[in-house]
Amino acid sequence: MNLNPDALVLRRLGIDTYQELVAYLRSDSPICRSEGFEAQSRIQVCCGSRHIIATLNVVHESLIGRHQLGLSEAAWHALGGEDGVPVKVKHAPPLQSFSAVRGKIYGRPFTSDAVEAIVHDIAGGHYSDIEMAALITACSGNRMDVAETIALTRSMVGVGQRLYWERDIVVDKHCVGGLPGNRTTLIVVPIVAACGLTIPKTSSRAITSPAGSADTMETLAPVGLDLPAMRRVVDQEGGCIVWGGAVSLSPADDMLIRVERPLGLDSDGLLVASVLSKKIAAGSTHVVIDIPVGRTAKVRSPAAAAALAGRLIEVGTALGLAIDVVQSDGSQPVGRGIGPALEAWDVLAVLRNEAGAPDDLRQRAVTLAGRLLELGGKALPGQGVALAMEVLASGAAWHKMQALCAAQGGMREPGRAAHTHVITAQHAGKVVAVDNRRLARLAKLAGAPKASAAGLLLHVALGTTVEVGQPLYTLHAESPGELAYALSYAHAQEDLYTIEEHP
Amino acid sequence: MNLNPDALVLRRLGIDTYQELVAYLRSDSPICRSEGFEAQSRIQVCCGSRHIIATLNVVHESLIGRHQLGLSEAAWHALGGEDGVPVKVKHAPPLQSFSAVRGKIYGRPFTSDAVEAIVHDIAGGHYSDIEMAALITACSGNRMDVAETIALTRSMVGVGQRLYWERDIVVDKHCVGGLPGNRTTLIVVPIVAACGLTIPKTSSRAITSPAGSADTMETLAPVGLDLPAMRRVVDQEGGCIVWGGAVSLSPADDMLIRVERPLGLDSDGLLVASVLSKKIAAGSTHVVIDIPVGRTAKVRSPAAAAALAGRLIEVGTALGLAIDVVQSDGSQPVGRGIGPALEAWDVLAVLRNEAGAPDDLRQRAVTLAGRLLELGGKALPGQGVALAMEVLASGAAWHKMQALCAAQGGMREPGRAAHTHVITAQHAGKVVAVDNRRLARLAKLAGAPKASAAGLLLHVALGTTVEVGQPLYTLHAESPGELAYALSYAHAQEDLYTIEEHP
Known part of the structure; x- marks a missing residue:
């Protein structure tokens, strides 16, 4: 059905639309007229056997050639093209799964099949930002029940990469909602690994915060390991602390978060699915979740924390996870430093048992490590914290951290600001x-x-x-x-x- | 707080994002780094005394200069700048009114004040597309009550231009949901104007349809009249049929529709506010609304039409409108032509009483005209259709249409396709x-x-x-x-x- 005398060719435009797939066409391009494309049309771009769905921006002036199809950075990477290769465009097929979103808005619960189709389409990049905003809104305000949340979590795991560790027990920890300086991960991992548990930790970089655990760890050792390298470190040391970006554990969740964050909507259902889908995809079997509660933290009241904890446990258990939740004080930053290197210095002080080490960070870390040791069968109920404290005080945790850093590519000293x-x-x-x-x-x-x-x-x-x-x-x-x-x-x-x- | 050695200057990029305000900055621009801007940041762009809020796209390559701020077409027109003028950017202030949208999502009804603040922010271009999508979703599925709809309608009128006609009775008609070929406006206006009613009709151009009433009228006479010209025509002939684009009657509604349409969500509240705000802003006092019902029409069942009609009457009455609603057959196109000129030929055949004129178009037009004549006091109840038919059959309506076209700039003949x-x-x-x-x-x-x-x-x-x-x-x-x-x-x-x- 291509009646145009001239084909379109790809052009990378270098515009960062933050993961939204955007394509750019000249208004005077033959294809714009013949296909009846308008600004904001959803179009399908095909390049060889690959295709993406993108939102069209119509370009009036000479930013691009008449026979070029410009792509945003996200669209460029999703399509995997090259400058100048031929490309075909047409109207995007109707998004069938969105009719279930409309149904949800009108009060009809999601079926498991509908959730699966929605998550599949989101992971494939077929949802526009406004369609994701509508979905998120429809799921907010406690409009998702446990069955829907379970289906969502399972579907999110289904569309991503999934890690297997060939062990019966693989532990993990997660903190819901950032608290500045709360870098317990870098202390918990060496403690529990030193006790013989397996903890292949994938951490995030900062998105809206001044430091993610991966950023802080990076001031001590390389974190950009691929899956084989990560597996080698875990096999050797029982744990690792790497950046999760190299493995795509829950791509649909990553897409949703991008729209969810600026809206600032609270949905326990979406939050639970987000957290648990990534833990399950990472191959975890036993998970402890930290919920800081405070007026300027993400979770603001003990009641809200209790509701969230209940949902996490219910959904996690249904999906085969052993799960424990800790409510912690979220009224102020943890430790002294805020920022990657400054937080790393706090971590080092705790691991090295320095006199002036921040006690709040130490206490939080041993609390979480203790729960993990109990959950993973390394300590009897009520004795986890004492074991964690002992491993920390003996220097075994510090020794393990040095070994982890060495295995990840070599330990280094965090910088100091000039x-x-x-x-x-x-x-x-x-x-x-x-x-x-x-x-x-x-x-x-x-x-x-x-x-x-x-x-x-x-x-x-x-x-x-x-x-x-x-x-x-x-x-x-x-x-x-x-x-x-x-x-x-x-x-x-x-x-x-x-x-x-x-x- | 501007510590940058170099100021930014404006650049029109010619990218049509369909009314979304988008700004483009180089990632290596000093301001991007110093302000901590990221892709999708909401930024405020100030140029002299004018400012806009826009979504940022970060540009990696050399599309624009390091010290240029690129603007999408919508942002360019909203700011009203010139290439090369200096401009300042900073983080957009928090959008206070969106907290009421969050409240609505969690089940709290809107207060009138909240609705007013939201509409004010939308009209000012302060809502991003995803924020508008969240608002629309929160209002869909019958989640808006009558009080909220009244507040929304009133607020929408408040932020736009408003026309006054210095007459006690100003009539108007509106059709909810397009039916191809349903060009009754071009017959109803001359009939009721010929009977002495005032009907200053502003019509839309096609957005997703093959013809709007303004497009069809344009094949017969100029429609791009400004307000003084429109007033002159109405003073002289008692009516007009012009394009509404020259007057900004309900700008907040125009912004919402742009996001509402691709989502395909039904909200009686939003629809009622959309229709009635434009009628009130146009200075109408007596309005007849046509709701075509059919499987492939916008309103698909008589029950849905009845609910919508009830809401229209309740809200319209509360805002001082005399209002009547007609349910009509929406099962097939009206008349024979689809497309501006082809529909105009149908209209001409009806007005000229030609033997083969499409009877369905004639019947629909006289039904609506009859209701308007009764509502406007020119016919006794039950006698409006007979009067309308008489005015049409006598040639008075055709005579009036010729006079309207002449007053609008001269009648012409629609084209014929080659x-x-x-x-x-x-x-x-x-x-x-x-x-x-x-x-x-x-x-x-x-x-x-x-x-x-x-x-x-x-x-x-x-x-x-x-x-x-x-x-x-x-x-x-x-x-x-x-x-x-x-x-x-x-x-x-x-x-x-x-x-x-x-x-």
């Missing part, structure tokens, strides 16, 4: 509240996580009584410009720390 | 169903509405008994390529007309 500035208290009193979200934002303005040594070093915690001029925190930056930039934001903030004056 | 092809029945039998949607698509493939003479001329209707080889419809196109293109689609369709063979 430019620092101390922010002091403007008046005396007691610290009664800390704004996690704005502290995280400040660390990012200072350059974290891209500048790995950038971030904040905190000098006071909740309950500290401060004098005028006493240091509250130190800004760390790798360039004077970033320091100045963070500083101007810091000065504009009134109450990163809420200090109540004494009468 | 290329036609007759599609005939493949087997004998009775026509038992017609697919409105695919006939509309076929007319568009033939070139309608841009090629005004293109489209379809239908030769059979529901219930017709056809022989093998009997003409079903004729394709009309302005170029051989478009004819061939439409023809290949036509040949691929099995059941545009469902013909049941006799035993």
Whole structure:
């Protein structure tokens, strides 16, 4: 049905639309007219045996040639083409699975088959951003029941890569909702691995936070291992801490998160499916989940945490996971550092049993490690924390961490920022509240996580009584410009720390 | 807080994102790094005293200069800038009104104040597409009550331009959901204007259909009148039929429709607010609304039509409109032509009382005109249709239409397509169903509405008994390529007309 005298050829346009697949065509291209394409048309782009569905942007001027089809970065990578290769475009076929989303909006529960079709289409890139937004909205506000959540979790596992470890017990931990500085992973993994459990940990890089566990680990050792390298490290040391980006564990979830985050909607169903699908796909059998609760944390009340914990346990159990949930204090950052290297220094202090090591980070890590040791059968109920503490105090955990880093490609020392500035208290009193979200934002303005040594070093915690001029925190930056930039934001903030004056 | 050595300057990129405001920055631009912008960040772009909120696309290659800020067409027009003028960008302020949308998703009804804030932000271009998709989803499936719909309608009127006509009675008509060929407007307006009512009709151009009333009218007279010209025509002739695009009657509704349409969600609340806000903004006091009901029409069942009619009357009455609703047959196209000029020929045949004029179009027009004459006090209850028929039969309506066209800039004759092809029945039998949607698509493939003479001329209707080889419809196109293109689609369709063979 191609009546055009001239074929289209691909062109990489280098526009980053953040995973949305966008194609660009000239309005005067023969295909635009003959196919009746308009701006925002959903089109199918075929290149050899591969094809993608993309949203069309019509280009009026001479950004691209009349016979070129431009692609956004995400579309370029999804199609896997080359500049200049011939390509065919047509209207995208109707998205059949979206009719179940419409049904859900009108109050009809999802069937398992419908969920599977939806997840398949999302993983294939067939859902536009607004279609995903409609799906997320339809699932928010407790509109997903347990059966739907189980089906969603199972379907998400089904469309991704899945790891197998040939062991009966494979443990993992996960923290729901970031708390700045909460880098327990880098302490929990060496403790439980030192006790003989298998813990092949895939961590994320920061997306909206100043550091992900993978970013922090990267200041100590390489993390970009592929699957064979990861398997070699785990076989040798019983664990690893690598970046999960090299393996595509739950691609549909990655697509949804991209739209979910800016909407800021809470859906226990989506959150549970997101967390558990990645654990199951990673081959885990026994999982401990940490839910920090606090006014400026992701989960804001104990009641909300309890509901989420119940759903996690119900769905996890249905899918064959042994699962335990820990509610933790989410009222302030953990440890002293915020930013990859600064957090790594905290981790090192704990692992090395240094005198000034941050006790909150140590306590949280041994709590989680203890639960994992009990869940994985290495400690009797109630004795996990003591075992974890012992492994940490004996230096066995530190020894294991060094071995892990060596196996991942060699241990290194985190950087130190060249430019620092101390922010002091403007008046005396007691610290009664800390704004996690704005502290995280400040660390990012200072350059974290891209500048790995950038971030904040905190000098006071909740309950500290401060004098005028006493240091509250130190800004760390790798360039004077970033320091100045963070500083101007810091000065504009009134109450990163809420200090109540004494009468 | 601008610490960058170099300022940004505007650049029109000529990318049509269909009203979504998109800005393009190089990843290596100083501002991207210093502000921590990422792909899909929502940013505020300030140019002199004007500003817009846009979604950021990060550009990796040399599409634009390091110190340029590219804008999509919609962003360019919204900001009203010029190539090369200096511009400032920063993170968009948080969208406060979206918290009410989140509340709605969690089951809390909208307050009037919340609706007003949301509509204000939408009209200002502050909602991203995914935020609008979430709002639309939250309002779909009968989740908006009458009070919310009234608040939404009132707020939509509040943010747009509003017309005043200095008359007690200003009438209007509207058809919910397009039915191909249903061009009653061009007959109703001259009938009721000839009877002395005031009917300043603003019509739309086709968006997804092969012709809007404005497109059809444009084949007879100019329709792109500005407000003073429109006022002059109405003062002189009592009515007009112009394109509504020159006046911005309900800009928030225009933004929502753009996201609503591809999602295909039904929300009586949004539909009622959309229709009534535009009528009120246009200064109407007495309105008749036509709801075609049919399997391939927008409203598919009499029950759905009744619910919609009830909501229209309740909300319209609350906002001071005198309102009447007509359910009509939506099972097949109206008249013979589909496409601007072909529909205009149907209209002319009815107005001129030609022997072969399509009776279905005439009947629908006099039904609606009769209701308007009764509602506007020009006919006693039950006598409107007779009066409308009389005005049509006497030639008074045709005389008025000629006067309207002359006042709008001069009457002209619709074009005739140079290329036609007759599609005939493949087997004998009775026509038992017609697919409105695919006939509309076929007319568009033939070139309608841009090629005004293109489209379809239908030769059979529901219930017709056809022989093998009997003409079903004729394709009309302005170029051989478009004819061939439409023809290949036509040949691929099995059941545009469902013909049941006799035993």
